[in-house]
Amino acid sequence: MDATAAFRLTVGFLVLLVSGGYVGILAVDVSPREWNLIFHCTLGRIFGRKGESRCRGCLFSLDHTLIHTTVGRTPLDEGSAHRRDLYRTIQTLTRDKHPCARFYSYAEPIVTPVTGPVEHGEGPHWDAETGVLFFVDISQELVNRYDPATNKVTHAHFGESVHKRILNPPGGGVSLVIPVQGTETQQLLTTRGHDVILFNWSYENATFDCSLNSKNFTVIATVESNRNKAGNRWNDGKADAKGRLWAGTMGPEPVVGSVTPDQGSLYLLQAGNGPVVKVSPVSISNGLAWNKDNTLMYYIDTATGQVDVFDFNVDEATIANRRKVFNLTENRIAGHPDGMTIDSNGNLWIACFDGSQVINVDPDTGGLIDAVPIPASRVTSVTFGGPSLDILYVTTSRLGLSEEEKKQQPLAGSVFAVTGLGVSALAPANNVIPPTR
Ligand SMILES: *[C@@H]1O[C@H](CO)[C@@H](O)[C@H](O)[C@H]1NC(C)=O
Numbered sequence: 001m002d003a004t005a006a007f008r009l010t011v012g013f014l015v016l017l018v019s020g021g022y023v024g025i026l027a028v029d030v031s032p033r034e035w036n037l038i039f040h041c042t043l044g045r046i047f048g049r050k051g052e053s054r055c056r057g058c059l060f061s062l063d064h065t066l067i068h069t070t071v072g073r074t075p076l077d078e079g080s081a082h083r084r085d086l087y088r089t090i091q092t093l094t095r096d097k098h099p100c101a102r103f104y105s106y107a108e109p110i111v112t113p114v115t116g117p118v119e120h121g122e123g124p125h126w127d128a129e130t131g132v133l134f135f136v137d138i139s140q141e142l143v144n145r146y147d148p149a150t151n152k153v154t155h156a157h158f159g160e161s162v163h164k165r166i167l168n169p170p171g172g173g174v175s176l177v178i179p180v181q182g183t184e185t186q187q188l189l190t191t192r193g194h195d196v197i198l199f200n201w202s203y204e205n206a207t208f209d210c211s212l213n214s215k216n217f218t219v220i221a222t223v224e225s226n227r228n229k230a231g232n233r234w235n236d237g238k239a240d241a242k243g244r245l246w247a248g249t250m251g252p253e254p255v256v257g258s259v260t261p262d263q264g265s266l267y268l269l270q271a272g273n274g275p276v277v278k279v280s281p282v283s284i285s286n287g288l289a290w291n292k293d294n295t296l297m298y299y300i301d302t303a304t305g306q307v308d309v310f311d312f313n314v315d316e317a318t319i320a321n322r323r324k325v326f327n328l329t330e331n332r333i334a335g336h337p338d339g340m341t342i343d344s345n346g347n348l349w350i351a352c353f354d355g356s357q358v359i360n361v362d363p364d365t366g367g368l369i370d371a372v373p374i375p376a377s378r379v380t381s382v383t384f385g386g387p388s389l390d391i392l393y394v395t396t397s398r399l400g401l402s403e404e405e406k407k408q409q410p411l412a413g414s415v416f417a418v419t420g421l422g423v424s425a426l427a428p429a430n431n432v433i434p435p436t437r
């Protein structure tokens with residue numbers, strides 16, 4: 001054990017001793033960057049504060065001057081211990097104020113619905129220039145624009161109403177939206193079914209009829225439209241630091257959450273070239289994020305239950321050496337990994353579809369840092385936004401929920417804003433250079 005670990009151990013036991021509480025769960029994870037101690041005890045004994053009943057975990061900051069502790073308001077029982085551990089608040093003590101019985105600061109993430117429910121919310125993109133959030137409703141084929149200044153949502157509807165075709169609409173399903181770089185013309189890129197589309201939008205509610213040619217609407221690329229891939233569609237995608245589009249596809253989904261495996265691919269689309277396959281096969285191409293130095297690309301194929309990473313060459317637009325970052329199943333995390341973003345500390349925020357939560361993972365250590373419960377089971381994607389890029393916008397879905405589940409989750413389908421996380425975006429989301437010509 002090196003000196004740092006020994007020091008952390010000392011601090012850790014200090015917490016245990018002053019707690020005077022019952023040690024129920026003890027899990028130790030020594031890593032170069034953090035030392036987690038998960039236990040529960042009578043929180044009141046530590047902090048002298050009423051209301052919170054259990055302390056579940058603690059995490060030392062990198063410089064060892066802060067002790068973050070997690071607490072819950074409900075008693076633990078054997079079976080739900082792990083799950084409940086994620087339902088928590090976080091509070092931070094400075095070492096010099098510890099072990100005295102008071103808080104240094106108290107910051108509880110606040111989760112607020114900011115839009116009404118759509119059917120299958122996805123693909124949030126914060127436009128830092130104009131301070132609005134774009135997001136899609138895949139099954140209703142909407143590009144939505146939420147303006148926090150007015151609290152209003154407007155939509156651009158693609159195609160005819162396709163409610164009956166929603167699960168696997170050949171040629172249907174609007175899955176991403178990214179503003180085009182450097183345009184004052186309100187031009188955006190979206191994907192619908194097999195098509196990549198550029199469109200001009202006034203930002204008022206509008207319908208783009210996909211069966212007609214329109215001067216406001218151009219299909220610039222089409223993939224997987226051959227007969228054996230007819231049931232595929234585009235899914236998640238993002239622009240990289242050079243404005244190139246990385247977007248992937250997925251196979252047919254006859255029942256929500258049940259996708260024919262290995263039918264899709266991840267593509268690169270850049271100016272001057274048609275779509276180029278970068279990863280294949282893929283089952284459900286989803287979350288993408290790049291690190292600060294643009295040397296790593298994080299990637300989620302939902303069906304793997306995993307977040308992976310590639311070495312990334314930003315000049316050549318090449319990826320290599322795929323490897324695991326975090327396996328949700330191995331870590332007993334509820335849900336399937338879906339959309340993803342990265343924060344200013346280089347940590348990943350991952351939407352957990354059918355997991356009612358967003359998790360925060362340190363990709364260097366593969367450790368779980370945080371989990372934020374969301375009052376909707378089908379959490380689809382996340383992105384940072386707001387004037388300081390410190391609001392985590394979370395999209396959710398109500399598609400495929402039973403009537404009973406819809407009653408239990410009346411907010412399912414809403415966009416939520418999570419504040420008080422104490423982190424912000426690594427960088428504003430990139431806009432796209434249209435991959436035409
Ligand atoms: C535009 O559509 C949104 C839903 O996307 C609706 O809430 C709003 O009332 C509509 N606005 C107008 C002016 O019809």
Ligand SMILES: *[C@@H]1O[C@H](CO)[C@@H](O)[C@H](O)[C@H]1NC(C)=O
Nearest residue numbers: 200201202203206207208216
């Ligand atoms: C199409 O573009 C024109 C301007 O070029 C604009 O006036 C019109 O509102 C746009 N249509 C839609 C549906 O946004």
Ligand SMILES: *[C@@H]1O[C@H](CO)[C@@H](O)[C@H](O)[C@H]1NC(C)=O
Nearest residue numbers: 185198199200215216217218
């Ligand atoms: C959008 O508007 C620009 C300029 O107003 C125009 O050049 C372009 O052809 C329009 N249509 C599309 C699909 O971008």
Ligand SMILES: *[C@@H]1O[C@H](CO)[C@@H](O)[C@H](O)[C@H]1NC(C)=O
Nearest residue numbers: 303304305306327328329330
């Ligand atoms: C993730 O972990 C689970 C449980 O150990 C395993 O079954 C699964 O294959 C892992 N995923 C990948 C992509 O290796």
